[in-house]
Amino acid sequence: MNVRPAASVGDPVERIDTPALVINLDAMQRNLAAMAGFARDHGLALRPHAKMHKSAVLARLQIAAGAVGVCVQKLSEAEALGAAGVTDIYISNEIVDAGKLQRLAALAGRIQLALAVDSVLGVERLAHALHAAGTMADVLVEVDVGQGRCGVAPAAAGALAHQVVAHGLRFAGLQAYHGRAQHLRSAGAREAAIEHAVTLVRAAQAGITSAGMRCPLVTGGGTGSFVFEAVSGVYGELQCGSYLFMDRDYADNEPAFEGPRFEHALFVKSQVMSRGASHAVVDAGHKAHAIDSGLPRVWQPHGRGALEFGNGGDEHGILRPGAHASAADLPQLGQTVWLVPGHCDPTVNLHAHYIAVRGGLAHGVVEAVWPIDARGCLA
């Protein structure tokens, strides 16, 4: 509400106030093109997960590059992005609250909308809300393919799909995302996890066929695993989100054997605001970057001596020299320090704006300031 943007269009990078969430546009556009090209080359639909960037501008860039629409996790995200002009949104998550489903049914009158289900109660309430509003939404049955969170067992998918149709709704396919597979460090382990997921998807598909129905689509895949879903022969749509920004946690993965490589494109700009003899303190703590997947990494593209980022609490980060550096490598009071967030999704959610820079972090210029439309849209 009271958050002023950290910069204005045309500002040089050094004038961006700190801490700020900064996009390296050149890197981001290479990531955008690489993922779009991969999906196209494999004959797959791409529906990037907008829970990651929460931005209508970025959703539209993805769609302009070939994406069929976007995913979100929450109704309020769909409402915010829908209000900002995104017209094809899939809520890849369950909603059972009657009040929320009433809002969903209203939104379905304005945009192309889809929702995942994993319970008969969810199907009943969704049908009730849509019928009352006189609107329609696509319905995907979520199958638990290894995440151990939401979704039905493969053997139950056919019966639930049947319920969808029996309630007068459109059965659009299977939601089959394996979140736990995304950050298995070894590429082989991720491949094995997705091979197992594919086995479970095939079992769910068989159940649907037995129930006399067809399964129009299997959708899933993330930035850590999409290469494996892509070659599975069962997935028709990829949901990757983080590829656009590449956070520290994804970069720590051993890359897949084939497939595109992505660059870091999202940074937190911070400033040294206190200096000790053997440490420097920057003005970005975990109110500026989420630490659920570990601390950020100090961005040192020219390897000037590894600085280690230490947890300094909500508003501070503590830099110390790494194994191959000394106190002389620490930045001085007032200097800029660029951080690569541990996990992009919840980091983005902490900020009100993207500061989009063209021409690199060292000498670039602010090309755009974009609101993070669905920031804080939790419900």
Added chain:
Amino acid sequence: MNVRPAASVGDPVERIDTPALVINLDAMQRNLAAMAGFARDHGLALRPHAKMHKSAVLARLQIAAGAVGVCVQKLSEAEALGAAGVTDIYISNEIVDAGKLQRLAALAGRIQLALAVDSVLGVERLAHALHAAGTMADVLVEVDVGQGRCGVAPAAAGALAHQVVAHGLRFAGLQAYHGRAQHLRSAGAREAAIEHAVTLVRAAQAGITSAGMRCPLVTGGGTGSFVFEAVSGVYGELQCGSYLFMDRDYADNEPAFEGPRFEHALFVKSQVMSRGASHAVVDAGHKAHAIDSGLPRVWQPHGRGALEFGNGGDEHGILRPGAHASAADLPQLGQTVWLVPGHCDPTVNLHAHYIAVRGGLAHGVVEAVWPIDARGCLA
């Protein structure tokens, strides 16, 4: 920007949309009164830390109960709360950026403002900005009393205080907060840490006296340690913030031997949106509660069988039966689950509104919906 409040004034608790940040007003007001009474009884000023609640309404409630003003950590927090009517704000943190100091000097023309310093550069730049604007601010020298983050060594405090005065600024005292002491679980360990801090404060005071100056105030103390600062004889002002809401992490401390006890007054209301045979999934993940100090605790005041909260990622929480419970104790699809956040400060920062409930979580009514004015004010 696009976040709609989860409820309206007059709504019963069951109608609050999820996830939502809910204040139990009755409990909060008991906490408010207990802390105000403690400070009054000990003849100490209370300047609660508004980095925790980021709310002008709550700051004004604290001031009405006797607080002299509030602390914040960031200039943008001071700007947001100042714009919302809070007139006495201490930024208990360093700022060395010239652009920020220019804004600070402007704000100092509108409200009573104070800032901490720990470098000559910081003093020089602050003086330059204030003199250019023709405004004044109180300046406190931060001493590192055990946190190992910002602040000068005690032996350097006198020289820096002298610099403050030499630059035509008002030296208002010492900032001496020991953040690391707050969550030492044993009360004895916290007492020992503050005893050591007090020794360091005395050394800093001696340096100031040697420099021919007096030290008007020592300010510090947090919810985990204030009882020990209060009896030290050196602290004149307490900065506690979390006492108002009491999070899980503070509740896990062994209580101090004496001093008030605080109740949980801040909750995340969540809803079960998926059910497995041996787990339930709620719609609140770490975009709805910060996990830097650990996961939230499921609020089970009547001990109906301990449910364990497991990390379900950004948008989900996974409930499993604890050691003394079984799957039969799991809540059903659609049921409400109240969570006590692990750490209140960064949890509050994730939300756009407080939903303030009178009459308890079970049968209460929404009395107020308050904006979280300084949410996302990072700079």
